[in-house]
Structures are given as structure tokens and as C-alpha cells.
Amino acid sequence: MTPAQLSTAIVGALTSLVDEGALTLPDGVPAEVTVERPRQKGHGDYATNVALQLAKKAGTNPRALGELLAARLTGADGIAAVELAGPGFLNIRVEAGAQGQVAADIVTAGAAYGCSETLAGERINVEFISANPTGPLHLGHTRWAVLGDAIGRVLAAAGADVTREFYINDRGVQMNHFADSIIASALGEPKPEDGYAGAYIDDLAKAVEVASPGIFQLEGDERRAAVRAKGYELQLKEQQDQLDGFNTHFDVWSSELSLHESGSVPDTLQRLKDLGHVYEDGGALWMRTTDFGDDKDRVLIKSDGELTYFASDTAYYLDKRARGFDNCIYLLGADHHGYVGRLRAMAACVGDDPDKTLDVMIGQLVKILRDGEELKLSKRAGTIVTLNELAEEIGVDALRYSLARYPADSPLVLDVAEITKQSNDNPVYYVQYAHARTCRMIENARDLGMASTGSTDDLLDTFDPGLLDHERDGELLRALAEYPRVVASAAELREPHRIARYLEDTASTFNKWYDTKECRMLPQGDEPVTATNLARLVLVVATRTVVANGLDLLGVSAPERM
Template structure:
């Protein structure tokens, strides 16, 4: 019996009590109640505080309310005992058979186990990398490449329709400096002031000239544009290739230029003007964001006619909404705290609900150390730790898991030695090895001629450690739903680590051996445990998949 099934059983009891007139709830019977795993097995398999929440509303002492619920629950299938603790907590023990059915349900669901419909019908855009195509992706982008992708995965698992979006900052003076830097490298000239100095600039210049030697003979103004555009195409392709290698795939690569080329900026500003929140002052065009809590009004078009970045941001948001997204999620870096208020105010100026249609998440910085030395990043100085280098040194799985297992709003230090060692002290190795162990166990079973039974007796999974593992597996859908609701994919990683510990305790328990010993024939209990192992393997694989981490069969 899963927590959701037990919640339904409690709601059924409350409905019966209400229909019979035993209780009166002013707000009606709730559609669900909170069911949790108690910290101690002595307190049963599950616990609920429903009597404390509803007792006084029904005009009853919470303990008296709990007694009514207790009587009803004891008549429900699959419940062995219901005890009342303290002022009205209900501690519930379910039968081994009802608990064991969880393993069968997990195996039957397969890759869809953990999927819910809590966000069904929501169309969500997640923009989680906004980078200039002027250099390699680095560690700062890497954290969002992991967390943003994991957020998108758990949102999809909760039933939302999700679009992953990369915003390409391909407009502005930095693009001209990029082109001029490549051109200077190709011509053997000094790098322009404020230009890009990384070694990758010389590599790009060489690649462009090798592919098109005639570029050097173009008139100066044409040559600069040619180097800029060819360098842009090459650098963007490298970013896309690196992200694909990192198991982060985008549905939309949105060009800032396209906003201007397609007249979307003018259209977006016109829509805002129709809402009555734009005004002219000092020769410039402003948005009155202070009407919605911003600390100052924002300039959209300067007095010299130049568009601000905020004008592009505004047009981009309007574009997303016109593409039909109900919610636009932005993942921004630690230096963008000031954007939260202005983006929310901008959404309000566009006539939207900032609590419903826009969401801005701020991530904190990541440091990477080798030994006791911090590696520092500086794109223009050329001292880059690129995503490509991180993948080569750390590996996709270790890097993704290490970044995903912490809240994005907490600063993070990664030690290369710690996150790459093959040890149970390394969380990614610990969880992946748990999956590999289940695969090996099933291979061993197959070698003995065991196969998944068509039917089995779930009541045979009656050992205390089996109950503990089954309850842990049953928690997975709720963890996924919570991770989606809170935008906290690290909850999935921490759940997997806890579940691995529970699985290992079961595995180490002599009385819970899955395989028959010696010349013993395969017994029904062995088959039941094979189903339990298959269920654990399913949850390992599904959980790691939500983090974009592989589930190896051998390690």
C-alpha cells in the first residue's frame, strides 16, 4: 500500500463519517491527507496528523476524532493496526501483502513509475542557459546545464509539457569585439582593447582561414563581419556539441538577433504601451515598473535611440507568452538578484500575474578545486575551465550528479578527487553501484534458471527489512512530485542515496537472501524477492534518469 493509497483510504473513511453525520467539516472532506513515514518502525509503517488538522474544525477533541478514524480504517483492506499516539497522531501498520504489492506495481509501471499528473496541462518554458557565443561554456554555465535540465525532467515527470530553451546573446558590441579578436589573430595583429584573449580565439582564426583562405583578402569592413559570423557559427556549434555530450539537450536555441530582425521588439513594446505602462521622459522611453514593486522605472529606449538589454528581455518574455507558455521559468546567476523584481514587474506590466506566469530562480557560484587550489575563471583573460575540460577530467555522470545533489541557491565547492573516486563515500558511485548490484543479482538469478514470476504472493515479503525497502520504493512518486513543485531536483538525489542505504541493509540481511542456497530449490519467497530486486532496479534507473545520470549495469 502506497502513501497515496492510504491517503485515499483515509479520505474514504472521512467521507463515510461525514455522510453518516458522525462528523461535520465546515470546509468539506479534503481530497487528500498527509501520510508520512514515521522515523521509528515502532510507530508503524505510516503516520498521519489528520485528526490534529480536522478535529477542532469538526468541533471534536483531536483524540476523539482520531478514534473515529481509527475505527473506520481498521475495517479497510490491507491495514493490520491503527494506534493513536499523543494528542491524536494515527500510527498505521499495513499487512505484508498490501505492502508487498508495491513491488509488483513498480515493476508493472517500469519507466513510468514516479510519473504523476500533478502538473498536467501546464505548458512551461525553462530558460536555463543564457550565454554569449563568444567563448566556450564554462563552470558557471555547467551548474545551470545540470540543474535546469533536471528541473525540466522532474516537471515533465509531474505531467507538465516542458520546453528547454537556450537564449543566445548574439547581439551587441561583444559580438563585434569577438569578430575583431578573431580577425586580429588571423592577421597576426594585437588583440583589440577589451577583446578576447583566450587560446580558443587563435584556434577559431586558424579554422576559419583553413576553410576559406580568401577571407583574408576581403575589404576590411567585410572581413570583420565575415570573421564575426564564421566565428559565431563555429563557437555556437561547439557549445551545442558540448551540451549534447553532457546529456543536456535543448528544444529551442533562441537568437536575440531574431527578436530584432523579426520586429518582435517593436511589437512587444507596442503591447506594453497598450497596457498603459510605458511613458516618455527626457527623450527616452521608460517602463513604469515601480507600479509593481520594482525599485525604479526601467529605460527601454535611450535618448540616443539605442535599445537597452531590458527592451530585449521584455520582448523575449512577450514572445514566450505568445508561443503559449503558461509559465516562464528563468534560471539566472548569482549576480542577477536585481533582475528578480524587474522581471516580475515587467510581467505585470504586460498584463500577466507575476505569481503565476513568471518565475525567476537565482543560483549561487560554484568553485572547483584540485587539491587545495581553486581554479579561477576568466573568459576574456583566457584562463577558462571549460565544460569540455570538466567532462574530460571528471566525467559526465560524476559532474552532473555532484551539481544536482545540492540546492542551486547554495554556494558549492567541488573537489575533483572526491567526486571521481570509486568509493561508497562518493554519492554518485554509491547510487550507481546500487543499480549495478540489482542488475548483477538478476543476472545471477537468470543463471540459476529463475525468471520473473507471472504471479507471486506479496505477503512473502514480510521481513522487517523488506517492509522498509518497500516503503522506500513507495515514496518515489511523492519525491518526484515534490521536486517538481519546489523546483528542487536535489531531492531526487538525496532520496536515491537514502534508498540505496535501505536497499543495502536489506541485501546484507542473511534472512533476506534472494537466491536459494546450495541445492535448495527455487521457492516462492525467492521469486518474490526477485520481483523486489526488479522494483529496486526500476527506481534506481528512473531516479538517475531524472538527474540525467546513467544507470550502469556493471561497475
């Protein structure tokens, strides 16, 4: 029996009490109530504080309301006992059969277990990694590659229609500097003072020549334009390939330059003028963002006629809203704290409620240590550590998991030796090994000729959920039943690290179950296969399913052998 099913039962009990006149709730019966696993074993399988929450509204005291609920819930399907504790907590014990049925439900759902319709109908845009197409992706991009992708995955699991978007900063003088640097390398000349350095520029110059023979024999602006276009194309393709290899995939690659060329920016400025939120001062055009909580008004067009990045940001936001997104999530670096207020004010200026249409997440810096020294230099890029170099040295799974298991606003210091060692002290190894252990157990069951290892239907034909009645069985079942709630919470709060921490706790619960002699899944020696062995095989398959599903939400593989 899952927390969600118990919540439904409690809501049903409240509804019947209201219908019978035994209880009055002026605000109506809540659609759901919170049901949690108690911290202490003696407090039942699940607990709820619903009586404490509703007593005042019902015009009674928590214990009196708790007694009403306990009497109504006792004996209900799947509920073995309900005890009233303290000022009004309800401790609930469920029947072994009802608890064991969770395993069958998980096996039946398979990869869909944990998914819900919590955010169904919401169209959400997640923009992460806003980068110049002028060089390799670096460590800062790497953290967002993990978190942005994982946020997109948990939102989709919660039923949202999600679009993952990469914003290409391909407009501005840096693109000319980029082209000039490639040309200088190809001609054997010193790089321009404001250009780009690093071995990757030399590699790129060679690649441009191979892709477009004779391109460097062109003259002046024609050469610069051609090299800029080809260098941009090749460098962007490298970024895309890097991210694909890192298991981070985007639905849309949005170009800042295209935004301007499409006329979106002038249209945006006109809309703001029509709304009365812009004014001229000192020859510049300003947006009156202080009307909506910003610390100062923002320039849209400088006095020399040049458009600001803020003008692009505003047009880009409106472009997303025009594409039908209900909520726009921005993942920005630690140096963008000032953007939160201005982006919220910008959304308000165009007539939106930023509490509903905008989420701005600010990430903190990451340091990677090797042998006690911070990694700062790159063989290819010179002054930055690239995503590819990190993935090669640490491994995609270890790097992704290590970055995903902490909140975005938490500064990180990761040690290469610690996050790559094959030890239970390493969280990613610990969780992946738990999955590999379940796979080995299922393979051993198959080798012993245990029934129900062929298909899901065969697996469940002889399953008796009531046989999963050991204390450790119950602990593992309750942990597995918690997974959908964790996914929904991670989606609502945009916190995929909750998935990682849940997986670690569940792996620990599984290992304790595995080490319990009374919970052996396989028969010993010449013992015959019993219905209890088969029931525990279903529990192992359910555990494998949950761990694999959770790792997938983090973009981390679930190995069958380690």
C-alpha cells in the same frame, strides 16, 4: 501499499463519515491527505496528522476525530492496524501482501514508475544558460546545464508539457569584438584591446579559414560581417556539441538578434504604451515598474536611442507567453539578484500575475578544488574553466550528480578527488553501485535458472507479495513506494536535489536489506528455489527500476557493472 493509496483510503473514510452524518466538514473533504513514513520504527509503517489538521474545522478535538478514523480504517483492504497516538496522530500498519504489491506495481510500470499527472495541462518554459556565442561554456554555465535540465526532467515526469530553451546573446557590440579578435588571430596581429583572448580564438580562426577559404582576404566591413557570421555559427555549434556530450539537451535555441529583427521589440513597446506603463524623461523611455514593487523604474530606450537589455527581456517574455507557456522559469546567475524584482514587475506591467506566470531562480557560485587549489585557468580559454575541461577531468556522471544534489541557492565547493573517488563516501558512486549490485543479483538469478527472469509477465506470474514479510523487506518497500511523492515534490518546488538525496537514502536501505541474512534473494548451496526467493527477486528488480528512473531524472547513467 503506497502513501498515495493510503491517502485515497483516508479520503474515502472521511467522505463516508460525512455522508453518514457522523462528521461535519464545512469546507468539504480534502482531495488528498499527507501520509508519511514515521521516523521511529515502533510507530507503524505510515503516519498521518489529518485528525490534527481537520479537528477544528469539524468542531471536535483531534483525538475524537482520530478515533472515528481509526475505527473506519481498521480492517480496510490492505490495512492491518491503526493506532491513535499522542494528541491525534494515526499510526498505520499495512498487511504484508498489500505492502509487497508495491514491488509488482513498480516492475509493471517500469520506466514510467514515478511519473504522474500532477502538472498535466501546464505548459512550462525553462530557460537556462543564457550565453554569448563568443566562447566556450564555463563553470557557471555547467551548474545551470545540470539544474535546468534536471528541473525540465522532473517537471515532465510530473506531467507538464516542458520546453527547455537556450537564449543566445547574439546582439550587441560583443559580436563585432568577437569577429575582430578572430581576424586579428588569422592575420597574426595583436588582439584588439576590447577583444577576446585565449587559444580557442586561434583555433576558431583556423576553423573559419577551413570552412570559408579566402574569407580573410575580404576587406573592411564585408570581411567583418562574413567572419562574424561564420565564427558565430562554428562557436554556437561547439556549445551545442558540448551540451549534447554533457547530456543536456534543448528544445529551442532562441536568438536575441532574431527577436529584434522580427519586430517583437517595437511591438512590445507599443503594447506597454497602450497599457499606460511607460513614460519619457530626460530623452529616455522608461517602464513604470515601481508601480509593481520594483525598487526603481527601468529604462527601455536610452536618450541616445539605443535599446536596453530590459527592452529585449520584456519582448522575450511576451514572446514566450505568445507561444502559449503558462509558466516561464528563469535560471539566473548569482550576479542577477536584482533581476527578480524587475522581472516580476515587468510581468505585472504587461497584465500577468507573476505568482502564476514567472519563476526566477538565482544560483550561487561554484568552486572546484584540485589538490587544495581552486581551478580558475583554462588551457583553451585562458581565464575560465570550461565545461568540456571539467567533464573530461571529473566525468559527466560525477559532475552532474555532484551539482544536482544541492539546492540552486546553495554556494558549492567541490573537490575533484572527493567526487571522483570510487568509494561509498562518494554519493554518486554509492548510488550507481547500488544499481550495479541489483543488476548483478538479477544476472546471478538468471545463471541459477530461477524462474521469472525472462519477461515482466513471467516475473510476476508466481509472485506472492505476502512473502515479503521481513522487517527489512517492509523498510525497502516503503522506501520504493515513496519515490512518486518525491518526484512530484521535486517538480512542484523545482528542486531536483530531492531526487538525489532520496536515491542515497534508498540505496542505504537497499544495502541494509542486502546485508540481512534472512532476506537472501538467492538460494544457498543446494537449496531449492522457493517462492520467497522469487518474491525477493521481484523486489530487487523493483529497486533497480527505481534507482535507474531516479538517476535518469538527474541525467546520470545507471551502469550495470562497476
